[in-house]
Amino acid sequence: MTTPTESTTAVTANATRVLVLNSGSSSVKYQLLDMRDRSRLAVGLVERIGEETSRLVHTPLTGGAEKRERTGPIADHAAALKAVADELTHDGLGLDSPELAAIGHRVVHGGLRFTEPTVITEEVLAEVERLVPVAPLHNPANIAGIRTARALRPDLPQVAVFDTAFHTTMPESAARYAIDVETADAHRIRRYGFHGTSHAYVSRRTAALLGKEPSEVNVIVLHLGNGASASAVAGGRCVETSMGLTPLEGLVMGTRSGDIDPAVTFHLKRVAGMSADEIDELLNKKSGLMGLCGDNDMREIRRRIDEGDERARLAFDIYIHRLKKYIGAYYAVLGRVDAIAFTAGVGENAAPVREAAVAGLEELGLVVDADLNAVRSAEPRLISPNYARVAVAVVPTDEELEIAQQTFALVAPEGV
Structure with missing residues (x-):
C-alpha cells in the first residue's frame, strides 16, 4: 500500500x-x-x-x-x-x-x-x-x-x-494464458479481471449477510450489468474471475461477446476483409445481447419474450447458458460454495435471470424461492429457502462507497 x-x-x-x-x-x-x-x-x-x-x-x-x-x-x-x-x-x-x-x-x-x-x-x-x-x-x-x-x-x-486490484490474488494457474511465456511477459498479456471494487464489496457484504467473516466464506459473485463478470472468492480472496486482459472476456454482456474462439478474429480478417479496428468494434459494441437480438436492455428483452419473440428468447437462453457454465466452473474451482451473490443492474433487478441461472442446479444445493426472488428491495437479502445448502443472495453493489472507504482508510489519521 x-x-x-x-x-x-x-x-x-x-x-x-x-x-x-x-x-x-x-x-x-x-x-x-x-x-x-x-x-x-x-x-x-x-x-x-x-x-x-x-x-x-x-x-x-x-x-x-x-x-x-x-x-x-x-x-x-x-x-x-x-x-x-x-x-x-x-x-x-x-x-x-x-x-x-x-x-x-x-x-x-x-x-x-x-x-x-x-x-x-x-x-x-x-x-x-x-x-x-x-x-x-x-x-x-x-x-x-x-x-x-x-x-x-x-x-x-x-x-x-x-478495478484490477482485487483480482491480483489469483494464482498464476488462473491468471496465465497458455501462450508463449516470453511473448506474454513482454506485452503484459495475462488475465487481470475488472469490476474489482464491486466484487470486493459484494463478497464482504455477502459474508456479513450470512453472519460470518469474509475469511470463513466461499462466494461466487455475479456482477451482471451492461458489462458483466463473475468471480470465485475463497475466504475473502479472489481466486478466479471471468474478464481477462480486457473486459471483453467471459460472460455474455450487453454489447460484448464474452468468450469466443480466438480464431474468429482471423476468420473475419481473411474472409470478410475486416480490419483489427472493425473486429474490435464488432466484439465490443455490436455483439452480446445487442448483436443477438438488437436490444441490450434486459427489461426490453423479457418484454419481447413475453410477446413470443424467438430472437429475444434465443438471446436470453445464450446469456443464461454462459452464466450457468461459469457457476459450475467456479463451483469446481472453489470446491465448497457457501453463497452465490447476484449484483449490479441486471443481477439486482431481473428476477427471471436469477431464477433461470440456478434452475436445474438443485444437485449443487442451489434453489431459489419464487416469492423471495420476486421481492424488490435496495437491501441485501437471501432469495433461497432456509433448507438450501448454498445461500443465494441479492446484494446491491456500491462501488463508490468501496472507493471512498479504501481512500479514507489510506489517508485518515490514526483513530479517525
Whole structure:
C-alpha cells in the first residue's frame, strides 16, 4: 500500500469527507461522502463532454436543496470538474472545504504493480500511462480526471483505487494464458479481471449477510450489468474471475461477446476483409445481447419474450447458458460454495435471470424461492429457502462507497 508523501498536506481529524470521481472518455460521475456515517452529501454526472449538448446533473442530498441540471458545451475534463466544483460550492460543500479529506479516483487498470489503493504521485501516473495499451478505452480518461483534480487541489491527497486490484490474488494457474511465456511477459498479456471494487464489496457484504467473516466464506459473485463478470472468492480472496486482459472476456454482456474462439478474429480478417479496428468494434459494441437480438436492455428483452419473440428468447437462453457454465466452473474451482451473490443492474433487478441461472442446479444445493426472488428491495437479502445448502443472495453493489472507504482508510489519521 502506498502511503501519503511528505508533500501531501496532513489530513486533520475533522476532515471526514471523500469525493469519489469516475472519469470516463466523455463523462464524469461523482459522489461526495461523509465517512463518519458513510452518508452521501451529493451525487452527480457530467455527460457528453466535448459536445455542444453537454449536460450536468447535480443532486445535493443535504439541506433540502433540489436537483439541478445545466446543459451547454463543456469542452473537456478540466471544464467538467470545474463545473462540478462550482455546484458543490453552491451547496457549501466546495473542494476548498477543510472537511474534505481526499479525492478517490476509480482507475480501471493497475496491472500487477498496483494491488491496493495508492496515493497518486507523478510516478504512479506514469505507470498508469504505461498501462494504456492494455486499457486504451479507460485509462486515458481516468488519467485526465486525475490530472484535472490534482490541478484544482494540488495540496489534497488523491488516491487511485484500481478495478484490477482485487483480482491480483489469483494464482498464476488462473491468471496465465497458455501462450508463449516470453511473448506474454513482454506485452503484459495475462488475465487481470475488472469490476474489482464491486466484487470486493459484494463478497464482504455477502459474508456479513450470512453472519460470518469474509475469511470463513466461499462466494461466487455475479456482477451482471451492461458489462458483466463473475468471480470465485475463497475466504475473502479472489481466486478466479471471468474478464481477462480486457473486459471483453467471459460472460455474455450487453454489447460484448464474452468468450469466443480466438480464431474468429482471423476468420473475419481473411474472409470478410475486416480490419483489427472493425473486429474490435464488432466484439465490443455490436455483439452480446445487442448483436443477438438488437436490444441490450434486459427489461426490453423479457418484454419481447413475453410477446413470443424467438430472437429475444434465443438471446436470453445464450446469456443464461454462459452464466450457468461459469457457476459450475467456479463451483469446481472453489470446491465448497457457501453463497452465490447476484449484483449490479441486471443481477439486482431481473428476477427471471436469477431464477433461470440456478434452475436445474438443485444437485449443487442451489434453489431459489419464487416469492423471495420476486421481492424488490435496495437491501441485501437471501432469495433461497432456509433448507438450501448454498445461500443465494441479492446484494446491491456500491462501488463508490468501496472507493471512498479504501481512500479514507489510506489517508485518515490514526483513530479517525
